[in-house]
Amino acid sequence: MFDHLNLISHDSAQTRRFFSEALGFAPGWRPPFPFPGEWLYRGDDAFVHVVESEDPRAGIATLGHIAFRTDEAPAALIARLRALGYAPEVRRVPERGDTQVFVRLPGGLLVEIDSDADPALRDAPVFGSGGSGEP
Template sequence: MTWTFDHLAFNSADGETLQENFAALLGLTRGRRPPFPFPGRWLYQDAHALVHVIEQPTFEETALSHIAFRTDTPAETVLQRVRDSGLPYQLAQVPGEGIWQIFVQMPGGLVLELDALA
C-alpha cells in the first residue's frame, strides 16, 4: 500500500484571513470545493488542493483538523487495515467524487484522513 500526502485541514472562524495568509506566504489560491454540507474553502497550488479550511464560527483560534493521505489501494482494503489496527475511525464520502474518507483517531488526538477510491 503506497500513500501520498494529500492535504492539511484547518478549523477556523475566519477562512478569509487564513486564505489571504496562505496566498501571501505560499501563493495558494482558492479553488473548486465539492458540495460538502458545511462551509469552507480549498486552497490550491496548481491543480492540487493542499489546504482545506473548515469554517467553524465556534473556533477562537485556527486549529489543525487533520492530515490527509491518499492511495490507489481500494477503500475496502484500507478499511480492513484500519479495523485490524483497533483504532477508532469514522467513514465519509466526498460528495459526487467516489472517494471514501476514513478518519482515524490516532493516540494523542491527531486525526488522519485516509482517502481511497471505492
C-alpha cells in the same frame, strides 16, 4: 502520499489571504459540503482545506485533520486498521464519490485516508449526511 491539511480558522478570509499572498495558493473548486469553507490550490492540488470555525471567540486556528491519499483498495485498508484495533469511519465525498476513511488516533489527531471511489462502498454515507457520527 500527503494529500491535504484541514485548518479550522476563526477568520477563514485572513487565512486564505495569507496562503494566497505569502505562498501563492489560489481558491478553487470544493465539493458542496454542508459547512462553510474553501479549498486552496497549488496547481491542480488542493493542499489546504480551510473550514470556518463555529466559535469566533476561539482565536487560534487548529488542525482539523491531516490527510493522505492511497492507491490501496479501501476494503484492504479498512480491514488492516480494524485488525490494528482502530475503528475507521467511512464516508464518500459529495459529487465525486471518493472514499474517505477517518481514524482518530489515541492522542486525538484525526487522520483521513482518501482513495478513488470504490463501488463496493457505494452505500457508505456521503460526508455531511449524518450517519453514525461525523468524524
